Amino acid sequence: MDQKGISRAVIKRLPRYYRYLGELLEAGVERISSGELSERMKVTASQIRQDLNNFGGFGQQGYGYNVRHLHTEIAKILGLDRTHNMIIVGAGNLGQALANYASFERSGFKTVGLFDVNPVLKGVSVRGIEIRMTDELPEFIRTHNVEIAALTLPKTKALEMAKCLVDNGVKAIWNFALTDLNLILPKDVVVENVHLSESLMRLSYNLNTYSGEEHKK
Amino acid sequence: MDQKGISRAVIKRLPRYYRYLGELLEAGVERISSGELSERMKVTASQIRQDLNNFGGFGQQGYGYNVRHLHTEIAKILGLDRTHNMIIVGAGNLGQALANYASFERSGFKTVGLFDVNPVLKGVSVRGIEIRMTDELPEFIRTHNVEIAALTLPKTKALEMAKCLVDNGVKAIWNFALTDLNLILPKDVVVENVHLSESLMRLSYNLNTYSGEEHKK
DNA sequence: TAGATTGTTAATCGATTAACAATC
DNA sequence: TAGATTGTTAATCGATTAACAATC
Numbered sequence: 001m002d003q004k005g006i007s008r009a010v011i012k013r014l015p016r017y018y019r020y021l022g023e024l025l026e027a028g029v030e031r032i033s034s035g036e037l038s039e040r041m042k043v044t045a046s047q048i049r050q051d052l053n054n055f056g057g058f059g060q061q062g063y064g065y066n067v068r069h070l071h072t073e074i075a076k077i078l079g080l081d082r083t084h085n086m087i088i089v090g091a092g093n094l095g096q097a098l099a100n101y102a103s104f105e106r107s108g109f110k111t112v113g114l115f116d117v118n119p120v121l122k123g124v125s126v127r128g129i130e131i132r133m134t135d136e137l138p139e140f141i142r143t144h145n146v147e148i149a150a151l152t153l154p155k156t157k158a159l160e161m162a163k164c165l166v167d168n169g170v171k172a173i174w175n176f177a178l179t180d181l182n183l184i185l186p187k188d189v190v191v192e193n194v195h196l197s198e199s200l201m202r203l204s205y206n207l208n209t210y211s212g213e214e215h216k217k
Numbered sequence: 218m219d220q221k222g223i224s225r226a227v228i229k230r231l232p233r234y235y236r237y238l239g240e241l242l243e244a245g246v247e248r249i250s251s252g253e254l255s256e257r258m259k260v261t262a263s264q265i266r267q268d269l270n271n272f273g274g275f276g277q278q279g280y281g282y283n284v285r286h287l288h289t290e291i292a293k294i295l296g297l298d299r300t301h302n303m304i305i306v307g308a309g310n311l312g313q314a315l316a317n318y319a320s321f322e323r324s325g326f327k328t329v330g331l332f333d334v335n336p337v338l339k340g341v342s343v344r345g346i347e348i349r350m351t352d353e354l355p356e357f358i359r360t361h362n363v364e365i366a367a368l369t370l371p372k373t374k375a376l377e378m379a380k381c382l383v384d385n386g387v388k389a390i391w392n393f394a395l396t397d398l399n400l401i402l403p404k405d406v407v408v409e410n411v412h413l414s415e416s417l418m419r420l421s422y423n424l425n426t427y428s429g430e431e432h433k434k
Numbered sequence: 435t436a437g438a439t440t441g442t443t444a445a446t447c448g449a450t451t452a453a454c455a456a457t458c
Numbered sequence: 459t460a461g462a463t464t465g466t467t468a469a470t471c472g473a474t475t476a477a478c479a480a481t482c
Contacts, residue, residue, distance in 0.1 A: 009473065011422055015415035019395065033439060042400055045439095046475050053441060061440040062482045078418045079425040093317040097310035101413070109417055147424065172424045174417060178236065183259055190427055192420035196318070196411065198232035200326055200391060203409035204296040205228055207364065207389045210407055226449065250463060262463095263451050270465060278464040279458045 010051050014074060016041070017051070021071040033064035083108045085145050086174075089161055090152035091116035091124075091131045094176060098150055099126045112144050117157070134161070141168045150174040151181075159184060227268050231291060233258070234268070238288040250281035300325045302362050303391075306378055307369035308333035308341075308348045311393060315367055316343045329361050334374070351378070358385045367391040368398075376401065 020041055024032060038045035052058050052065075058073055059065045075081050086104075088095045091114050098104075099114055114129045116122075121131045132140065140146070149170045151158055158177030162185060165173065172190040175181050178198075182191040237258055241249060255262035269275050269282075275290055276282045292298050303321075305312045308331050315321075316331055331346045333339075338348045349357065357363070366387045368375055375394030379402060382390065389407040392398050395415075399408040 007473070011419055014422065015412070015418040018418070019415075035439080044475060046477095047473095049440065050442085050474080057441065059440050060482060061480070062438045064439065077422065077425075079421040080418065084421060084424070093314035097314040098413075100310040103414060104417060107414060107418065109421070148420065172420050174420055188427060190420060190423040192416055192423070194411070194413065194416055195232070196315075197320060197324060198236075199409055199411055200321060201232040201235070201295045201297065201324070202228055203365065203389050203391055203407060204301060204326070205231065205294065206407040206409070207301070208294075208296040210405060224449070252463080261451060263453095264449095266464065267450080267466085274465065276464050277458060278456070279462045281463065 006054050010054055013043075013047075013051055014078060017048070018071065018074045018078065018080075021067055021074065024067045025071055029067050031064050031066055034059070036064070080108050083110055084147050085110055085112045086148040086150060087111070087113040087115060087137075087140070087144075087146050087170075088150045088152060089115045089134070089137075089165065090150075090154075090157075090176075091118075091121050091126070092152060095150070095152035096126050098152065099129055102127075109148065112146065113140055115140075134164075137164065138168045141165070141170060146170060148172045148174060150176065152176045155179045223271050227271055230260075230264075230268055231295060234265070235288065235291045235295065235297075238284055238291065241284045242288055246284050248281050248283055251276070253281070297325050300327055301364050302327055302329045303365040303367060304328070304330040304332060304354075304357070304361075304363050305367045305369060306332045306351070306354075306382065307367075307371075307374075307393075308335075308338050308343070309369060312367070312369035313343050315369065316346055319344075326365065329363065330357055332357075351381075354381065355385045358382070358387060363387060365389045365391060367393065369393045372396045 020037065034045040034048040038048055041048075049059075052070075055073070055077055058070050072081075086109050088099055088111060091099075095114065095116070099111055104111070111129060114126055114131045115134050115137060116131055117134050119133065122133055124131045147170070149165045149172070151162060151165075151173055153161055155177045158175070158179050159181065162173055162175075162181050166185055166189050170189075172192070173181060173185070175191055175193045176196070178195055180193075182193075185191065237254065251262040251265040255265055258265075266276075269287070272290070272294055275287050303326050305315055305328060308316075312331065312333070316328055321328070328346060331343055331348045332351050332354060333348055334351050336350065339350055341348045364387070366382045366389070368379060368382075368390055370378055372394045375392070375396050376398065379390055379392075379398050383402055383406050387406075389409070390398060390402070392408055392410045393413070395412055397410075399410075402408065
């Protein structure tokens with residue numbers, strides 16, 4: 001259950017495997033070989049086999065992989081076989097957008113609370129979740145078994161809030177603020193960054209570089 | 218101006234350098250050495266020097282890097298020295314959240330239009346931008362010099378819409394839909410994916426793996 | 435059994451780090 | 459000039475791909 005020393009590159013690819021397997025499952029496909037999957041996903045079959053074998057022998061020689069089984073196993077690896085309670089801290093546009101995203105719930109990420117510092121938002125409901133003030137956070141975290149906090153606050157407030165969350169038992173931060181929380185928080189707190197403006201800059205770089213140019217290869 | 222063959226890993230780091238340099242600039246720091254910067258950013262000085270030297274010798278022996286100059290140069294590399302017109306296709310929660318994000322504008326990404334298929338949204342304004350119906354897209358793209366389209370539609374509609382956008386001259390897609398557009402679009406169209414649910418799954422994996430465990434090193 | 439396809443080892447490729455000569 | 463720090467080459471490390479023996 002506890003896999004250590006698996007490279008970040010492998011982990012990054014797992015959700016994509018999971019997605020393709022889900023689609024195959026829906027399409028009623030029972031088995032798939034690494035070769036077939038590699039064609040669909042445009043990666044090498046070798047990579048698929050190497051990646052999966054980090055976690056165990058999910059396939060069978062001469063047969064390939066059972067789609068349903070592999071899908072279930074990857075779900076377990078990613079922790080999608082159980083529910084994770086999540087709160088969203090910062091009920092601005094982005095925070096509310098996340099609260100409205102029903103699809104996270106389907107993967108087991110349940111939004112149990114929505115918080116903000118702005119008193120104007122107090123009591124406003126988003127998809128049935130009432131916005132609370134941040135002074136209620138410590139108690140709420142303890143009483144609601146909160147594991148994950150999505151941080152959708154301006155960078156100026158993010159660091160202090162992150163510390164507060166961690167002090168009160170939050171184990172994972174989904175960080176949308178443009179600051180490197182991981183450099184400041186205890187090492188056992190998991191941080192996943194979504195830095196939208198950096199993503200947009202990479203897009204812009206590629207636009208600069210490839211645009212107008214004939215694509216080689 | 219046209220850098221070819223620069224690795225994706227380097228590009229991924231550039232926006233972060235840019236951010237740190239911006240902060241130094243604001244703090245009034247004039248010069249910085251790779252060693253000093255490496256300490257702040259928790260990367261090796263070697264990596265910083267290697268990365269920057271892909272684009273030219275921005276430093277000076279015995280002195281280090283001039284913060285303002287380096288900041289400006291990275292901006293140029295990332296294409297932040299000019300304005301990019303962007304539209305947002307899909308005016309749901311996420312689309313509206315992006316439209317409200319003023320900070321993109323500050324980096325030169327200007328939201329000039331907001332589109333949806335839902336007639337209920339027609340004419341609604343978000344931050345002064347009126348929501349239009351998607352049948353107006355082709356003309357709008359041509360007349361407004363649109364380079365970038367943010368795709369914030371459900372996956373089912375994303376592919377068809379992406380094709381339409383590209384047919385009408387969009388060169389870059391900022392893709393929030395959970396589908397691999399890059400596998401289907403022409404190779405000279407730039408795609409940058411923001412797959413939120415995959416990000417959340419990686420967070421969940423790490424939560425599974427590191428939680429409770431004493432951190433080694 | 436013969437054919438297919440995995441699991442796994444070995445080879446290659448690319449990215450990171452270390453070292454140091456060049457030079458401001 | 460002496461000291462500092464870059465730019466760049468060489469060494470190391472890690473990730474990807476290829477190959478093939480194991481096996482269903």
